[in-house]
Amino acid sequence: MKYGIAMFPSKMLQDKVNSYRKRYDPHYALIAPHITLKDPFEADENEVKSIISYIERIAAETDPITIDITKVSSFYPVNNVIYLKVEENSNLSALHDQLYSGPLEHEQPYNFVPHLTLGQKLSDDEHSDVLERLKMLDIRHSETIDRFQLLYQLDNGSWTVYETFRLKGRSGR
Template identity: 30%
Template sequence: MKKKRTIMIFPRFHNIGVINDIRKKYDPLADKVLPHITLVFPFESELGNVEIIEWLSVSLKDIKPFTLRMSGFSKQSDVYEDYLFLNITEGKEVITGIHDSLYQGILEKYKADYPYEPHMTVGRPPSREKTDSIIESLGSDKEIYETTIDTISVEMIGVNEESIIEIEYKLYR
């Protein structure tokens, strides 16, 4: 049976409540999935959990827990809409390396043809006209979000777009 999955990092910031408040205002998925950084975008496959765990252990064998620091907001636009991003200020290279490593081997056929930019989406404004003013209002937020990342999560996306965590893979020192 095919499952729709994604692979993510769920940062555990001491001040995550600030991010949750922003997402409640601007992100329609705020009630479906916790704040996250996507490593492997949604894909449908018949891969079993054992196969995925084996691939994680191979592709992440040299990855140690690392510091993630985020601060400030920016926008990203595609042809359909704008997105609000919380910017990564430390750990971006490690995350990009994890992304690149995971998209080899059994997940290679699911890789998209666009460049990867590590980020945390905190919103999708209701219209493009409102994006800049929202970013301006968030500009007063000087919070620094920092944590140690030691877990990579595999999520199954439920029929109502809800997040169901199937695997939590620990990074070891």
């Protein structure tokens, strides 16, 4: 089965992101707005049990994470994805790195660029037009997220939560 690990922001921020995604992201109906912490990977039932134990230990040692969104950006020319940039911070990067070690260790397909996708699979012209329009918006947002999710992919391509992990860190002990 295919799994992934993501962090979902507040409903308020998801609603704002979805107001763009429903127009510019063909994956809008497959998953809610999220920050990908670990790209999709394959695992069987036995592997998932050890993965969950490992993730529980990580979550217990990790403080809630504050995200700061400062601007609209793009992965162009690698691909035509437009996104809200989540400023990198040491806590978010450390969590990401831990989710690529132990039983979850494997090659990372891309460098970690925390973001919330606004649009993807756009033609070059549409990408350029939409990006320039969205860059004019004053998008500044900050919030603290205290959980992340192990997801699995359904047969129709959509993603659903398998398990939620609360970030407890020093505050939860």
